[in-house]
Amino acid sequence: MQQIAPTLYIAQAGEKVTIEVQATKVGLFVFLSHNSALVPPTTTSPLVFDITIAGASGGFDFAVVSCHFPAGAPADASYQLFLTGSAGGGRFTDSKIQAGDAVWDRDLTFKVA
Amino acid sequence: MGKYAVSWLLALVLASSGWAQSTIDDKIRQEQQALANPALPQSVKVVAQGRLAKLQQAKAIQEQIDATQQYLNASSDLSSEDRTKIVQTLQQLEGQMNSLLPQTTTASGQAVGSALPRAPAAPAASPTPVSPATGTAGVASGQPGGNAGSPPSSSAGHVADTSATHNAQPALASPSSPPLPADADSKVLDKTSLQAALQNAAVKSTVSADAQSLVRAKNGQFSQFAMQLALVTILAAMYPVDMASATGDIRELLQRKVNVQTETERSDKQLTAPPGNSGSTSGIEKPGIPLLLGFALANGSVQQQTSGTGLTLSTSPYAIAAALGGGDTDANYKKYSAYERLGLAATFNVQGLTNPDPTQLSRRQLENWSAKLRLTPDRSTRSQGFLDEFMGNKPIYDGLGAEAVALNQLLTTLEQDPTVVSAAFDFATKQNAWFTKFMAENSGKSDADLQTAVEQQIFAHLQTDLLPLITNMPVSHSQAFKDGVANLVAAQQKRAEAAKKFEDLATEYSQRFEASVEYINQYQQGLSPYSTINFMINKHPSTGLVLTGNGQIDLYQNPNRVLNQSTFRDAAAAFSLEQRLFRSPFNINSLNEAGVTLTAVGRYQYMSEYSGVPGKKPNIGVFTFKADIPVAAGVSIPLGVSYATSPEDQVLKSSDFVQGNFGLSFDLDKLYTVLKAPQQ
Numbered sequence: 001m002q003q004i005a006p007t008l009y010i011a012q013a014g015e016k017v018t019i020e021v022q023a024t025k026v027g028l029f030v031f032l033s034h035n036s037a038l039v040p041p042t043t044t045s046p047l048v049f050d051i052t053i054a055g056a057s058g059g060f061d062f063a064v065v066s067c068h069f070p071a072g073a074p075a076d077a078s079y080q081l082f083l084t085g086s087a088g089g090g091r092f093t094d095s096k097i098q099a100g101d102a103v104w105d106r107d108l109t110f111k112v113a
Numbered sequence: 114m115g116k117y118a119v120s121w122l123l124a125l126v127l128a129s130s131g132w133a134q135s136t137i138d139d140k141i142r143q144e145q146q147a148l149a150n151p152a153l154p155q156s157v158k159v160v161a162q163g164r165l166a167k168l169q170q171a172k173a174i175q176e177q178i179d180a181t182q183q184y185l186n187a188s189s190d191l192s193s194e195d196r197t198k199i200v201q202t203l204q205q206l207e208g209q210m211n212s213l214l215p216q217t218t219t220a221s222g223q224a225v226g227s228a229l230p231r232a233p234a235a236p237a238a239s240p241t242p243v244s245p246a247t248g249t250a251g252v253a254s255g256q257p258g259g260n261a262g263s264p265p266s267s268s269a270g271h272v273a274d275t276s277a278t279h280n281a282q283p284a285l286a287s288p289s290s291p292p293l294p295a296d297a298d299s300k301v302l303d304k305t306s307l308q309a310a311l312q313n314a315a316v317k318s319t320v321s322a323d324a325q326s327l328v329r330a331k332n333g334q335f336s337q338f339a340m341q342l343a344l345v346t347i348l349a350a351m352y353p354v355d356m357a358s359a360t361g362d363i364r365e366l367l368q369r370k371v372n373v374q375t376e377t378e379r380s381d382k383q384l385t386a387p388p389g390n391s392g393s394t395s396g397i398e399k400p401g402i403p404l405l406l407g408f409a410l411a412n413g414s415v416q417q418q419t420s421g422t423g424l425t426l427s428t429s430p431y432a433i434a435a436a437l438g439g440g441d442t443d444a445n446y447k448k449y450s451a452y453e454r455l456g457l458a459a460t461f462n463v464q465g466l467t468n469p470d471p472t473q474l475s476r477r478q479l480e481n482w483s484a485k486l487r488l489t490p491d492r493s494t495r496s497q498g499f500l501d502e503f504m505g506n507k508p509i510y511d512g513l514g515a516e517a518v519a520l521n522q523l524l525t526t527l528e529q530d531p532t533v534v535s536a537a538f539d540f541a542t543k544q545n546a547w548f549t550k551f552m553a554e555n556s557g558k559s560d561a562d563l564q565t566a567v568e569q570q571i572f573a574h575l576q577t578d579l580l581p582l583i584t585n586m587p588v589s590h591s592q593a594f595k596d597g598v599a600n601l602v603a604a605q606q607k608r609a610e611a612a613k614k615f616e617d618l619a620t621e622y623s624q625r626f627e628a629s630v631e632y633i634n635q636y637q638q639g640l641s642p643y644s645t646i647n648f649m650i651n652k653h654p655s656t657g658l659v660l661t662g663n664g665q666i667d668l669y670q671n672p673n674r675v676l677n678q679s680t681f682r683d684a685a686a687a688f689s690l691e692q693r694l695f696r697s698p699f700n701i702n703s704l705n706e707a708g709v710t711l712t713a714v715g716r717y718q719y720m721s722e723y724s725g726v727p728g729k730k731p732n733i734g735v736f737t738f739k740a741d742i743p744v745a746a747g748v749s750i751p752l753g754v755s756y757a758t759s760p761e762d763q764v765l766k767s768s769d770f771v772q773g774n775f776g777l778s779f780d781l782d783k784l785y786t787v788l789k790a791p792q793q
Contacts, residue, residue: 004542005336023443027495029503029615031514033521038514044500045447060534062524066517070494071616095337101329102322105517107341107524111538 001085001110003092009083011053011061011110016086019065019108021047025077026099029068039063055112063108067097075100083108136305137175140215141168164215171213178206299587302533306350307580311572313349315356316342320575324567327548328560335548335571339541342571343579344524347533351588352598359602417471421776423480424469427458446495456485462638483633492623499622509618512611519604523597529589536582543578624653635667643669643682657693662686677722685718697743707743714739734758737774747780 001017002010011017021030032039032049042048055061067079081094095106144165147153153161185191185199310316323338349356418425431452435441438449446453459482463469490498504510527534551570555563588594633645647665654660664686672678691712700707714737723729739753753774 005545006334007337007340008538008541025441026443027500027503028443029513031510031517033514033517036518036522036525038511038518044504046444055528059531060528060538062521062528064517064521064524066514066520068513068612068615070619072494072619096330098326098329101326103326103338105341105520106337107344107520109340109524109538109541 001083001087001089001092003083003089003094004111006094007106007108009085009092009108009110010113011085012087013053013055013057013112015053017051017053017063017110018042018084018086019049019051019063020082020084021049021065022080022082023047023078024080026069026073026079029070030079031066031068032063033066034061034063053110053112055110057112059112061110061112063110065095065097065106065108067104069099069104073099081106137168137172137214141165141172144168167213167215171210174206174210174213178203178210181206300351300590302347302350302583302586302588304580304584306353307346307584309353310346310349311575313353313357315345315359316349316575319345320568320571321564324564324571327552327567328564331552335544336541339544340537341520342575343537343540343583344527346575346579347527347537347583347588348523348598351590352595355598355602359598359605419463419469422462422464423460424463424471424474425458425460426471427456429453429456431455443495447497450491450497453491454487456487458483458485479636481633481635481637483631485629485631488628488630489626492625492627494619494622499619502618502622503615506618509611509614512607513615515604515607515611516601519597519601523594523601526589526591526594526597529591530587533583533586533588536586537579540579540582544574547574624659627651641669641671641673641676641678643667659689659691661689661691663688677724677726679721681721683718683720685716687714687716689714697749699742699744700746702746705743705746707749709743710741712739712741713737730759732758739774741778749778749780751776751778 001012001015004010009017019032021028023030028044028047030047032041032051034051035054039049039051042050051063053061065081069077075098077099079097081097082091083094084091094108097104097106144161147157147161148165181199181203185196185203191199319338319342323335323342326338327333327335345356348359418427429452431446431449432441434449434452435445438445460480461469461474461478462480463474463478490496493499494503547570548567551567552563555566558566628648628650631645631647631649633647635643635645645665645667647663650662652660666684667682668680669678669682672680672682689712691710693708693710696706696708714735716735716737718733718735720729720731720733723731735755735757737753737755739751741749741751743749751774754771755774756769756771758769
């Protein structure tokens with residue numbers, strides 16, 4: 001997998017993508033949707049979601065990460081996203097979503113190579 | 114005429130006049146250009162002159178419609194009768210204007226504005242009421258028309274729907290546009306609708322939210338938001354009315370409402386010093402360990418709190434371990450969960466110091482130090498127990514994740530238009546370069562100014578980088594797409610409702626039985642040092658009622674036999690009943706839920722050293738009745754009246770007495786939350 005920019009990737013068809021979430025100053029209230037359904041986490045310590053890239057070569061696949069912060073969470077409480085593809089390329093640091101941000105969601109876009 | 118019927122008619126007028134305004138000018142220019150062409154035959158010029166005159170009359174009527182609309186929008190207190198009259202006037206004007214506009218005919222024989230998209234047909238279903246949020250009218254879902262929150266000139270935003278005009282060329286395509294496909298199952302992203310989309314509330318709020326997040330992050334990258342922004346822009350062009358309801362502002366507004374209401378409702382934080390400390394108005398101590406880790410970690414794992422003449426520094430082994438072990442991450446929270454049970458605090462007398470520096474405090478100022486051990490499980494939202502309850506609560510879990518699914522659904526639907534997705538992807542990948550440069554060049558600006566500037570830049574780059582890529586692209590117009598937009602709106606509401614339920618669950622979890630034991634080493638002036646061992650319980654038997662109980666014994670470290678002291682100093686038991694009565698009438702912000710609370714505290718103490726001493730009473734009873742009245746955001750006045758059988762120290766007398774206590778309590782968390790609350 002190749003990272004073009006945070007949230008934008010080029011992946012192989014059928015590649016397994018691991019999305020890891022590191023929570024700071026907050027519990028694990030993160031959701032991931034792929035194929036129009038919520039994906040249950042593979043593990044919760046650390047919080048990990050696994051998805052498999054669908055779609056034909058030249059097409060696209062999408063996942064949406066949605067975060068929630070309890071009312072008592074400090075403004076700098078955060079979720080840091082890391083992505084790893086099974087076809088290599090390394091572990092990519094993606095978005096850091098903070099409680100004080102106005103946007104708590106990220107669309108992950110995978111262009112299928 | 115009923116309110117909804119008026120609204121519906123208004124919606125029709127707004128929608129039909131909206132498209133006209135931006136296109137009449139185009140038509141006038143077209144006729145003027147034709148007349149300026151010397152090659153145009155005179156006979157045709159006569160025709161063009163006639164059309165131009167009618168268009169200019171139509172434009173004058175359009176200006177009257179605009180003025181009437183503005184008056185209507187600004188006059189929210191109009192009676193139903195007056196509103197009906199105005200709407201009827203608008204209808205008449207619209208009819209006059211339409212009669213002056215050139216007409217053409219579709220394949221089905223329906224007359225439409227020549228080269229102009231037709232106003233929406235009347236919805237068959239029940240009329241849509243005026244939006245309470247915007248004061249402007251909506252139209253039936255999926256119909257082009259009025260755009261909530263957009264100026265009239267941009268409310269014409271809609272997409273040429275080729276399914277409705279099979280043989281007609283979609284209107285307002287740019288002169289350089291390639292021929293557009295006449296596909297009954299697709300829409301075309303024409304220039305006008307895309308321009309209007311940039312005025313759509315959904316796009317505006319998304320840009321604003323993106324800019325805010327980017328400015329907060331300082332080194333953020335715009336690309337992470339660009340794909341979603343492109344999607345929202347495309348959807349706003351296709352379904353302007355539906356998308357205007359799907360604004361990101363609504364989501365955040367509701368989210369913040371939850372935060373404000375929940376934070377200001379709280380009365381479970383011990384904001385005053387523990388009983389016996391300088392400046393304390395508390396009659397009893399609450400058992401929770403103050404794990405305000407955010408501040409604690411940011412300040413070297415130590416928390417600072419000033420109350421009256423006392424300054425308290427507190428920490429916990431967890432705070433120290435987390436600081437040394439990579440931060441207050443969820444992994445560390447689980448790894449060092451045992452350390453969270455213990456809290457340490459020291460209180461210093463800072464009387465006479467206006468801004469006491471904690472690093473300059475001396476041993477002589479130490480009033481007490483304490484260690485508190487929590488006996489019951491962690492009741493915070495970070496605990497494994499709460500996480501298990503949350504994961505098992507399907508309505509809350511699915512509700513909070515609903516928007517992610519709806520967005521994903523829309524993106525997946527868009528996959529059937531790879532050229533559009535490719536264009537959006539290309540746009541997104543190219544956004545970091547300018548943004549990084551812009552942030553570097555404007556690093557000196559305040560956050561507020563920078564956010565405004567970033568918003569302007571984002572809009573400019575949507576214009577220059579995205580719109581040229583997608584203008585005149587056909588987009589599949591499937592039912593799934595239309596349903597997806599409706600689902601997104603519903604999912605945002607579902608998410609907001611789930612957020613409130615989440616907070617209710619967190620509150621209920623935090624109010625379960627709590628018990629702790631505390632050791633306090635007291636160094637108060639004029640008294641022999643002594644140690645306190647305190648056992649505390651906390652329970653919420655019913656809504657708004659908090660029962661707290663303490664039992665303690667005090668032991669002298671070096672008893673002074675001359676003063677009749679032995680190692681055993683005293684034993685005491687106390688209870689507190691706190692009841693929230695109602696929301697404070699002094700709350701200005703409607704989201705501020707801080708309430709007036711009444712507290713009854715009873716305390717019995719047996720002082721061993723007073724036993725057998727003339728003029729002293731070994732049995733001391735105290736009853737305190739306290740009212741806590743929030744008077745401003747984060748500020749409350751505790752007023753107390755105490756009756757005691759005798760003073761605790763009994764230096765001057767041992768007779769019973771009544772005394773009043775009052776203070777001023779500040780809660781910076783509440784203050785910050787209310788100040789950041791959305792405007793009502």
